[in-house]
Amino acid sequence: MNHTAMQLLLAAVVVLPLLGAVAALLPAPPGLKGRDPDQAVLRHGVTVTGVVLAAAIALAAGFDHDHPARMQATTDISWIQALGIRIHLGIDGISLPLLVMTALLTFLCALYSYFHLPAGPSPKAFVALLLVLEAGTLATFAVLDLVLFFLAFEMVLIPMYFLIARWGGAQRQYAAWKFILYTLLGSVVMLLGLLLIGLKSGTFDMVALATDNGPKSQLSHTVQLLAVLAIGIGLAVKAPMWPLHSWLPDAHTAAPTVGSVLLAGVMLKMGTYGFVRIALPIAPDGMHTFAPYLAAFAAVGIVYGSLACLALARRGAKGDLKRLIAYSSVGHMGFVLLGIATMTPTGLNGALFANIAHGLITGLLFFLVGALKDRYGTTDLDRLAGRTGAALYGRAPRFGGLLAFGAIASLGLPGLAGFWGEMLAMFGAFRPAEGLSRPAFLTFMALAGLGTLLTAAYLLIVVRRVCMGNKETAESGGTETAATAGPEEPGAFATAGSEEPGATRTAPVIPDLARYEYAAWSPLAALTVLAGLWPAALLGLTDPAVQQLLGGGK
Template sequence: MSVLPVLLLAVPLIGCLAVLGMRRAAVLVGVLTTGITFAIAVAIAFAVDYTRPGTHLVTDAPWIPPLGIRFHLGVDGVSVPLVVLTALLCFLSMIYVARREGTPERPHSFVSLVLLTEVGMLGTFTALDLLLFFVFFEVVLVPMYALIAGWGGAGRGPAARQFILYTLLGSGVLLVGLLVIYGHTSTLDMVELAGRDGAGMSRAVQVIAFVLVAGGLAVKVPMWPLHTWLPDAHSEAPTVGSVLLAGVLLKMGTYGLVRIAVPVLPEGALAVAPFLGAFGVIGIVYAALACLAQRDLKRLIAFSSVGHMGFVLLGIATLTPAGMNAALFANIAHGLITGLLFFLAGGMAERFGSTDMDRIGGGTLAVTPRLSVLLIIAAVASFGLPGLAGFWGEMLAMLAAFDPAAGLNRPLYLVFMVVAGLGALLTAAYFLVMLRRVVQGTSPRRQGVLDVTPVEYLAWAPLVVLVFVVGLWPGLVLVPTVDAVRFYLGGL
């Protein structure tokens, strides 16, 4: 029985409750709480033996004994990188909020909601019981809805309602799928279910359950054509909300596919994987074309997330160790890069009064050179420049599509690879167009525009460093996941 997973959830939960009665010290408590949580996440990362497949640091206690439901927590090579990413982005978000000019209205409520969101995200990545996973999966929705509705932009009301309605609908479908699994296996234990390799469920049942589970998770990814809630939610959310939404919440869907749907329902995965791949590559091209038509910087970054998660879906759809590792790597890279992009978009909005690229007017390199250079780094990383974090996930996903798992249609996957490659070229095109419109050109006269402040450096520099480190040393992310992925694909 390990105490570390419990502490990982207990610290932000205690902080969430503590700041409700505060006014002036709420942000400071938020910084301290997320900092301690990040330290616990790092301790967990170093405590796990990644060469030994299976779960580590397990906590298992009765929760609802009559139904056999347990409070079952633990981590493995698949979940640890996401746990660390979540804790890091929450910590950096609190540092960003701590700026004198960045303190939101009703800071105690804002910080409390961010900490509650952190509890839900970390719980999702550490839960080892299907019902507990679902509970944490749902915990995230209400505070994120409140962050968008309470601190978002002018269109925050419709955006928040669209977010909650879409995600609740997906959650309902997911719950039905989980109940189908339970009805045919009489267990909700994710470890036991993964070890059974679908035993006790016929092929037809597995296909039905996979469609339900994957369909519910796909809303959160979001997979085309279930993505329509995302651009408005990102555009209207406060900067911290956008960072957490893109950096972590989208990963909850793909994590569920890798950790639950594929290992628990292997025959269902083989039947449905080509459709996941098709939707993924359509999303890549669609998102790139949509980005070329955008005028708003935040909407462009939001649509780009649909494309990047399309590469994650393509990797998962190959059902190969290379594809799964590519998907997990792309998850982490996208969280680092897109989190940074939304931080920078928030910085642009504060300085130039808008994220509309026409209103920003171009020429920011002359006015705010440091901010502009950071934007250039994040953009070229996002379109997959070799040596930066965005390169490996997309390249490995396309490489995996060249040789998918046995039982899948290889010519079809070769088409997926070619279409994904075209999408990668379009991705580079729209980011370069964005940089030309925002960074280059002649700047209109602007007086008193500040460049990056010391606190902003403190919040953004770790992401910039990690974008380079992960790009130059991909083993930092791949080493933890390799043996875990082989373990979960053992039944395929």
């Protein structure tokens, strides 16, 4: 594919969601209204995100896979000449997978919402916010100017705030405010670091700054330290890195299903991508100084996230399954940050692979947990896991099987996508970059290894409590007594103490996977298997770009 066609495709990928958002708010033409205007605007959302996904796939097909380290489909136009700010777009082997995954997840969210719109105000506003969110995330991975990166980075905050505040569940206002305040505070600090780099080097161009003999040679060690500290705080909040993660569980728990999918699958990746695209190549000396601290926080986050999940999964804790998956993201993203902190090709490739794997697997898990809440009316593990349990294997075997698949993929089973990123990140920690303390990184690697064991423990507990149960009761839809539920758990679908001893309870009929659920979730499961069995497809894209990035763009 020629350069002009690639330019147009990349520009279309970034701009079409914005145009679609504007069109969603306008009155529909008479011929497109149909009998239900709400369905018409939801169909508009599916169409626009589908076209964007098709353009992203065409972009990937036309990408020169023989030279993934080279910026391709580039557009470079002067925008604000007085400040040296340019509309500079381009993709390489690092950004292309994230671009395609963002387009895919947003399309699947739009498709799912067409059949199952969360309760809330105007569907027009919902579709418009979803498209603005897509535009911001896609632009973050496509722009090559520091100021444009910041604008795209901030652009996603407002739509996500409203998705949580207006379409969310319990305590949505509190969660939305906590989300916006944390991320905005981090962004203000990050902006100071970006401006420091631009003013001291004389340019905001990320490609020029990444070269060894380019403008970054004018950045002193002190300037690099200050820049990495400021930028790193903003990126760490979005990543999220322990202990700046506390906004995440509340936001996930309150967000609607599609909000949780996009928050985990796309928005968290913006923070780690910033470390790879900005901090590491532009301020390598500063990054080298802070790398051990970043790795330490990452390792603590891995263990902390797993222990928090174990606490939520135990009997009697009244743990929320959605909150548990959110805390699991703290641990999984810890592996990404650990891989980045090693400053080695192995670790960095592992981080980029884990980014994609986490987006696919956790996106699938949040879809499933949202559907579980729709079926049972709760995601409280104690209410789901009575003596009979939710018993998904018996009541809805395909649903239960897919949930178990997502959990097994999330714990890093070899042969699935979650394995390769975590393994490569730990390999990178085994032999970090020259000048970094190997004993310290071996300690971090050991903590990460402990985290993988704890991850397997809590996910297997979740599968046992939610998917397994009294098979006879599950299959027959018959009755059971409250006494059989045992003293430890109140029994499924009832609050402890709400029934008299010996009272009967009818096990509800639970629908298995619907066709639209198959359509929305199957691509994520298939790509999880594909990436696990054929990791070279992704590593072949990222490794040349990583080698060049660590070599200073030579």
